[in-house]
Amino acid sequence: MSEIRGLRGWLTTTDHKRIGLLYFWTAFAFFLVGGLEALVIRLQLARPEGHVVGAETYNQLFTMHGTTMIFLALMPLGSSFFNYIVPLQIGARDVAFPRLNAFSYWVFLFGGLLLNASWFVGPLFHAGMLNVAPDAGWFGYANLTERQFSPGPNIDFWLLGLQVLGISSLAAGFNFIVTILNLRAPGMKMMRVPTFSWMTLVTNFLIITAFPVITVGLLFLMFDRFFGTHFYVREAGATPILWQHLFWLFGHPEVYILILPAMGIVSEVLPTFARKPLFGYTVVVYSGILIGFMGWGVWSHHMFSVGLGPIADSVFSATSMLIAVPTGVKIFNWIATLWGGDIRGTTALHFAVGFVAMFIIGGLSGVTHASPPADLQQTDSYYVVAHIHYVFFGGTIFGLFAGIYYWWPKMTGRLLDETLGKMHFWLQFVGMNLAFFPMHFIGLLGMPRRVYTYSPDLGVSDLNLVSTIGAFLIALSILIFVVNLWRSRTRGRPAPNDPWGGATLEWSIPSPPPPYNFSVIPTVENRLPRWRTERHGPMKDPPAVPPAPIHMPGGSWWPMVAALGLPLAALALLTHTLWVAFVGAAVLLFGIYRWAFEPFEV
Amino acid sequence: MPRLRFWLLTAALTISGCGGPYPQSTLHPRSDFGRAVDHLFTDIFWWAAGVFVVVEALLVIALIRFRHREGRPEPRATHGHTVLEIAWTLAPAVILVFVAVPTVRTIFATAGEAPADALRVEVTGHQWWWEYTYPDLGITTANEMHAPLGRVIQVSITSADVIHSFWAPALGGKRDAIPGHVNRIAFRADSVGAYSGQCAEFCGASHANMRLRVLVDADTSFQAWVKTEQGGPAAAPAGSAAERGKAVFSRSACIGCHTIQGVSPGVIGPSLTHVGSRTTIAAGLFPNDSAHLAAWIADAPSLKPGALMTRMKPPLTDADIAALVAYLQSLQ
Numbered sequence: 013m014s015e016i017r018g019l020r021g022w023l024t025t026t027d028h029k030r031i032g033l034l035y036f037w038t039a040f041a042f043f044l045v046g047g048l049e050a051l052v053i054r055l056q057l058a059r060p061e062g063h064v065v066g067a068e069t070y071n072q073l074f075t076m077h078g079t080t081m082i083f084l085a086l087m088p089l090g091s092s093f094f095n096y097i098v099p100l101q102i103g104a105r106d107v108a109f110p111r112l113n114a115f116s117y118w119v120f121l122f123g124g125l126l127l128n129a130s131w132f133v134g135p136l137f138h139a140g141m142l143n144v145a146p147d148a149g150w151f152g153y154a155n156l157t158e159r160q161f162s163p164g165p166n167i168d169f170w171l172l173g174l175q176v177l178g179i180s181s182l183a184a185g186f187n188f189i190v191t192i193l194n195l196r197a198p199g200m201k202m203m204r205v206p207t208f209s210w211m212t213l214v215t216n217f218l219i220i221t222a223f224p225v226i227t228v229g230l231l232f233l234m235f236d237r238f239f240g241t242h243f244y245v246r247e248a249g250a251t252p253i254l255w256q257h258l259f260w261l262f263g264h265p266e267v268y269i270l271i272l273p274a275m276g277i278v279s280e281v282l283p284t285f286a287r288k289p290l291f292g293y294t295v296v297v298y299s300g301i302l303i304g305f306m307g308w309g310v311w312s313h314h315m316f317s318v319g320l321g322p323i324a325d326s327v328f329s330a331t332s333m334l335i336a337v338p339t340g341v342k343i344f345n346w347i348a349t350l351w352g353g354d355i356r357g358t359t360a361l362h363f364a365v366g367f368v369a370m371f372i373i374g375g376l377s378g379v380t381h382a383s384p385p386a387d388l389q390q391t392d393s394y395y396v397v398a399h400i401h402y403v404f405f406g407g408t409i410f411g412l413f414a415g416i417y418y419w420w421p422k423m424t425g426r427l428l429d430e431t432l433g434k435m436h437f438w439l440q441f442v443g444m445n446l447a448f449f450p451m452h453f454i455g456l457l458g459m460p461r462r463v464y465t466y467s468p469d470l471g472v473s474d475l476n477l478v479s480t481i482g483a484f485l486i487a488l489s490i491l492i493f494v495v496n497l498w499r500s501r502t503r504g505r506p507a508p509n510d511p512w513g514g515a516t517l518e519w520s521i522p523s524p525p526p527p528y529n530f531s532v533i534p535t536v537e538n539r540l541p542r543w544r545t546e547r548h549g550p551m552k553d554p555p556a557v558p559p560a561p562i563h564m565p566g567g568s569w570w571p572m573v574a575a576l577g578l579p580l581a582a583l584a585l586l587t588h589t590l591w592v593a594f595v596g597a598a599v600l601l602f603g604i605y606r607w608a609f610e611p612f613e614v
Numbered sequence: 615m616p617r618l619r620f621w622l623l624t625a626a627l628t629i630s631g632c633g634g635p636y637p638q639s640t641l642h643p644r645s646d647f648g649r650a651v652d653h654l655f656t657d658i659f660w661w662a663a664g665v666f667v668v669v670e671a672l673l674v675i676a677l678i679r680f681r682h683r684e685g686r687p688e689p690r691a692t693h694g695h696t697v698l699e700i701a702w703t704l705a706p707a708v709i710l711v712f713v714a715v716p717t718v719r720t721i722f723a724t725a726g727e728a729p730a731d732a733l734r735v736e737v738t739g740h741q742w743w744w745e746y747t748y749p750d751l752g753i754t755t756a757n758e759m760h761a762p763l764g765r766v767i768q769v770s771i772t773s774a775d776v777i778h779s780f781w782a783p784a785l786g787g788k789r790d791a792i793p794g795h796v797n798r799i800a801f802r803a804d805s806v807g808a809y810s811g812q813c814a815e816f817c818g819a820s821h822a823n824m825r826l827r828v829l830v831d832a833d834t835s836f837q838a839w840v841k842t843e844q845g846g847p848a849a850a851p852a853g854s855a856a857e858r859g860k861a862v863f864s865r866s867a868c869i870g871c872h873t874i875q876g877v878s879p880g881v882i883g884p885s886l887t888h889v890g891s892r893t894t895i896a897a898g899l900f901p902n903d904s905a906h907l908a909a910w911i912a913d914a915p916s917l918k919p920g921a922l923m924t925r926m927k928p929p930l931t932d933a934d935i936a937a938l939v940a941y942l943q944s945l946q
Contacts, residue, residue, distance in 0.1 A: 067819050067919035149816050155793065156776040156818055161741075246794035252777060253792065286680070292694040317779055317790045317814075319797035322725045326718045333710045337703060343669065344702040350676040353689045357681065365677065372669050376662040379710075383717040385724050386655040388787020389640040392779060392814040458638025458783045460814045463822030469810070471636045545691060 016567050024567030026110035027527055031117050032096030033423065038121055039088035044490070045128065046080035049073050051487055054447075058480040060468040070464035071147040072166070076127075078150030079170065082270065083177050084124045086404065089412050090273035091120075094188050094212050096423055097415075100518035100525065101206045103197025103534050105564065108190040111571045111607060112183050118575035119180035126579045127173035130166065137165050146170035149462060151263070152233075154244035154255035159237045165586055168237065171230045172582035178223045178230075179578060185219035188212055197517070199536035203297070206516045207290060210297050211276030214304040215269050221308075222265035229258035238585060253318060260311035268307040270404060272300060274367060274411025275342060281364040281414045282346055284514050286353025289540055292345040299338035306335045316384040317391050325384040332382035339375055343368060358512070359433030363414035366441055370406025374399055377452065392462075395455025401448040413440075413493075420497075421511050425524045426504030432496040439489035446482025450475040509553065515540035520553040531558035568610055574603025637810045640783040644809060644830070647724055647786030647801035654720045658713050665709065724787070726798030728768035735759060737771045739778030739791035741817060742824035742918065743884055743897040753843040754873075756884030757897045759828045762836035763806055771797045776818060782811030782828045790815055803830040810898065819920030825898030839891075846875045847887050847945050859941025862934045867926060874945065883923060890945040896921075907939045 016024065025031060053073050056064040065073065099107055107113050127146070134143040147166045148157050157167045192213045196205065205213075232243035233255070242248030244255050283290045290296060312320060312328040320328075346368050355361065377399040381387040390396055413436075421427045454472045455461075466472065510519035519542060521530060531554045534541070541551040577600025584593035636642065643652045680689075737759075738745040747754045761767050771780045773791040780799075781788035784807075789797040813824035831839060850856035860877065863869065869878035873885040889895075892902050896918055900906040912935055914923040930938070 067822065071816075071819065071821075148818075153777055153816070156816070161776050161818060251792075251794060253795070286689065288689045289691050289693055291692065292699055295694065295699050317788050318792065319789055319795070322721045325721050329717055329721070330714055333714055336710060337706050340706040341699070341703055344698075347669070347672050347676055348695075348698065350673070350680060352692065353676075353680045354683075354686045355677060355681050365673070369670060369673060372666060372673075376666055379662055379713065380655065380658050383654060383658055383713060383720075385651045385717065385720040385787060386658060388724075388789070389651055389655065389783060392781075392788070392816075393640075456640050457636045458640060458811075460781070460812060460822075462816040463812075465822045467825075470638050543691075 021567065023572060024114075024569050026106070026114050026565050026568060026571075028095045028099050028107045028110065028113060029423070029525065029527075029529075031113050032092045032094075034117050035088050035092035035095055035120070036423075038117075038124070039085050039092060042080055042084035042124055042128075043086075043089065046077050046085050047487065047490060049077040049080065051483060053077060054480040054483040056464060057466070057476050059477065060466050060470075060473045062465060065464070067464045068147065069142055071462075072131075072142065072145040074462055075146045075149050075170070076131075079127065079146065079174075081404070082150060082266070083174065084120075084127070086270050086408050086412070087181065088120055090215070090270070091116075091184060093208070093273065093277070093412075093415050093419065094184070094216075097419055097518060098188065098192065098209050098212050099195070100422070100521070100529060101209045101516050102192060102195060102200060103517050103530060103536065104191065104195035105529050105533075105562070107187050108195055109187050110565055111568050112187050114568065115571035115575050116180045116184040116187065118572045119176060119183070119578055122575055122579040123173050123176035123180060126176060126582055127169060130169035130173075139164065144169065146173075151259055152255075153259075154233065154236075154252040155246065157233060157237075157255075158244060167233075168586050171233050171237070172585060175227060175230050175234070176578045176582060178227050181219050182223050185216040185223070188216040189220065192216075197530075197534050197536050203294065204536055204539045207279035207293065207296060207300075208273070208276035211272045211279070211300050214300050215272045218265045218269050218272075218304055218307065222262045222269065225258055226262035229255055229262070232258075234585070253315075256315050256318065257311070260314040261308075263314065264311040265304075265307045267403070268303055270408050271371075271411075272303065274408045274415075275300065277411045277415040277418070278346060278364045278367050280514075280516070281360050281418050282349045284418070284512050285356045285358055285361040285364075286350050287356075287513070288349055288353040289515070289543070290345070291348035291351075292341075293539065296342055296345050299341045302338045303335060306331065306338070310335055313382055313384075313387070314391075316381075316387045329382055329384050333379060336375060336379055336382075343372060343375075358417070359428070359430055359437055360414050360417035360512075362434060362437040363410050363417060366437065367407060367410040367414060370402055370410060370444070374402030374407055377402065390455060392460055393455035394451045394459050394461055397461050398448050398451035398455060401444070401451070405444055405448065410440075413437075418512070419518075420500070421507030422518055422523045422525070424500065424504075425507050425522075426500040427507050427511060428496050428500050428504060432492055432499070436489050436492045436496065439485055439492065443482045443485030443487075443489055447479050447486060448482070450479045450482075454479070510542070515543040517541060520551065522556070527564050528558065528562040530554050531556065531562075568607065570603050570607035570610060572603075574600055574607060577601070577603060637808075638783050638812070642784060643786070644784040644805045644807065645786055645801040645803045647799065648784055649804075650720055650724055651787050654716055657716055661709055661713055665706075724799075726768070726789075726800050728766050728798075728800035732766040732768040732800060733762065735761070735767055735769050737769055737780050737791065739771070739773040739775075739780065739813065739817070739824075741775050742813070742820040742921070744780070744824070744826050745774075745884065748840075751840055751844065753840065754885050755843060755888065756892075757826055758892050758894065759826070760836060760839050761803055761828055761830050763803055763830055763832050765833075766800055766802045768798060768800045771799070777815050778813045778817045778824065779815035780811070780826075781814040782809050782826065784809040785811075785828055785830075788814045803828075806830050806832055808893070812898070820918050823897060823899050823918045825894075827894065827898050829893075842891060842946065843888055847877070848890070850941060850944055854944075855937050855940035856944035857941075859937035859939070859944075862930070862938050863941060866930070868938075871923070886942065886945060888945055890943045902943075904939050904943070907942055908935050911935050911938055 130145040235241040313332040507523040580596030736747040778791040871880040871883035
């Protein structure tokens with residue numbers, strides 16, 4: 013059957029591919045917002061004692077930059093590939109729960125809008141515009157976030173927005189785990205699952221285990237702020253350090269939630285363009301799983317300056333260093349994949365190699381602050397800002413761009429321009445190193461992070477100027493990327509089924525794939541079904557026309573309606589209005605009720 | 615080796631147009647604590663630099679040697695190599711042992727233990743200034759800590775409101791100031807000087823303006839400072855501007871928050887008993903001169919966003935402010 017056309021089609025869609033595109037465009041829009049916030053931050057810091065924005069605005073900017081990039085840009089950009097690519101890689105027609113998938117997307121969208129609405133709704137709270145956005149950092153340390161120290165609605169927006177987003181991530185997490193475990197094509201044993209889908213599985217296990225932890229932390233905070241409990245209040249005998257444990261117990265697995273999908277992408281892109289299978293597939297997969305487990309045992313390395321005592325510091329130092337081993341193993345396997353290959357220098361390969369090169373730097377600076385005494389000088393300084401950006405920008409974002417250049421033809425049926433792509437890569441590569449490398453020195457010379465102003469006496473003024481110039485080069489590179497995306501809609505070369513000679517199933521079907529993906533579900537006989545190996549010839553692609561009619565689920569309004577109930581409930585707390593809470597609950601329940609009793613056949 | 619790293623850094627900074635000196639640098643330690651940390655960081659830095667060069671070189675060599683060329687035969691489909699996998703699992707593990715052993719040794723060496731005769735200083739973080747108490751000397755002061763050269767200082771750090779972090783990089787690593795929790799560091803400064811630092815944990819609107827100074831004095835000048843601090847405030851000569859300022863202070867809201875021994879008991883803001891002897895005001899933000907004092911008294915929040923010291927209602931006259939400035943400057 014064909015899909016519903018027009019706006020209604022997009023609003024009611026349950027097709028994983030359309031939802032993947034919705035995730036992509038929404039997350040990319042938030043990525044641009046977070047990037048603009050970063051540019052204002054860099055303008056403010058370009059010179060000492062800058063006056064571009066004031067302290068309050070700056071504190072909102074860096075809080076929203078971090079929150080936006082992590083929860084609204086990088087995670088959902090990963091989700092857009094989970095959605096679009098994973099079912100294709102494992103030979104499925106859709107995810108396990110298509111309507112739940114739509115629900116995840118709408119909750120994500122509404123949660124993101126709720127968070128960002130805080131920029132504009134100041135007047136509703138008797139404050140100015142740009143006055144009530146969250147302002148206690150993306151890590152929101154208690155007890156600064158208590159009502160006593162942050163009386164405005166700023167933190168309310170943050171804690172409610174994150175709780176709403178958590179529901180989206182949890183729903184999606186379960187969905188992808190069930191999908192990957194249950195909907196694999198016949199013959200696709202676990203050790204034949206493509207690396208990207210494997211890393212998606214590990215990531216989603218981390219999501220369903222880590223998000224409940226921050227949800228608990230946020231609930232405590234919500235009860236403290238709204239209902240007078242004292243979970244983080246020292247005067248009542250509690251300790252604000254509890255928040256730090258809960259936050260980082262979530263926060264460190266979150267780092268791997270952000271980096272593992274990029275590692276998965278790189279593990280697909282490098283073999284394709286080196287014309288060689290991934291070196292040590294088993295080791296790469298197992299080290300990904302190991303990283304997932306070990307990611308749970310290192311959280312206190314974010315808290316070495318808290319004073320947990322020498323024993324705890326030593327233990328968390330050891331576990332943190334240990335996690336460098338499986339990470340290093342992955343890097344060696346990627347280099348070994350390139351070694352002896354026939355490397356085609358496509359834009360996707362540039363970004364994948366950029367990931368490896370930059371992630372090495374982020375990983376090594378990570379080892380320097382896995383050592384608690386050294387970290388006492390580095391933590392909360394710009395050195396850590398350098399580290400986090402080598403990991404998330406040099407790592408995650410380069411990995412995601414590798415994925416975009418690699419899978420864009422599959423997702424849209426159009427190839428991106430390679431010349432523009434390489435301009436994008438080189439500008440972004442130079443820009444990021446100019447922006448973030450000097451931050452190592454800025455931090456070691458004593459500039460703390462999260463400061464809206466600094467003294468010219470520190471001797472870091474020129475380094476900061478260089479960093480700002482780098483940030484604007486990055487902005488320029490992103491502009492080129494936007495032009496490339498826009499151009500490709502009409503002027504991009506039409507993509508064949510397989511523009512790259514890929515080994516995995518997504519390349520066996522048209523670009524973009526039909527709603528049902530596979531006219532015939534393939535039977536998988538080895539790990540690289542589309543490549544010739546010693547024992548197997550390449551698999552035959554499914555026929556262009558399905559031999560029998562394929563029935564796909566129709567659209568549904570109810571996931572979106574149910575999702576709408578959540579921001580409404582949040583609004584009740586924000587405005588301290590009880591009846592709005594009942595409206596929110598009613599909308600949520602009504603949506604779920606109609607969803608549950610909706611006939612499957614439409 | 616530290617020498618070489620110093621030159622590398624200096625070279626990098628010269629290229630980027632920065633000259634010295636760097637008053638808040640972590641790379642110019644001036645205490646045993648600072649040197650222990652710097653030494654450890656230097657070791658780790660060299661291991662990291664070595665790994666960086668080897669791994670990035672392998673990557674670049676692979677990219678150049680195996681780039682696509684016409685007529686290159688289809689690559690051999692190698693799937694892995696057990697010996698190699700074991701080798702590159704063990705190599706980082708062995709390197710990490712060389713990092714972990716000195717790390718653990720330094721953790722215990724810098725755990726904040728101090729001998730019984732150490733000078734005790736209690737630091738309390740406030741939004742957005744620092745309070746220092748010397749329990750054995752009966753001194754309470756703010757924002758500028760004085761420490762004698764060559765004697766172990768044990769600093770106990772806590773907070774009166776939100777979480778802050780006490781950081782004077784030249785003297786060692788930072789420790790968080792957490793309400794209801796006391797953290798300790800100990801250091802012995804090895805050169806006389808004024809070392810700047812600032813709060814390192816985000817603590818609200820004026821986090822960036824919560825700076826501090828540690829003044830390491832030779833023993834005689836430290837003893838002189840102690841003597842002054844232990845005495846009461848300087849008396850204002852009759853008929854002077856300072857005496858008029860004292861009258862303004864005594865009848866204004868100032869007394870609610872600030873202590874001046876024998877004049878007012880407030881404890882919300884910094885003690886002003888000897889404010890005239892400090893080199894800076896507003897938590898290390900401005901030099902302690904007439905113009906800055908006057909501007910600060912007139913409108914502190916415009917100089918330090920969120921500052922609790924609001925503008926006086928009704929506002930003080932210019933003459934009152936000038937008198938107050940004279941009075942505060944007289945409090946040596």
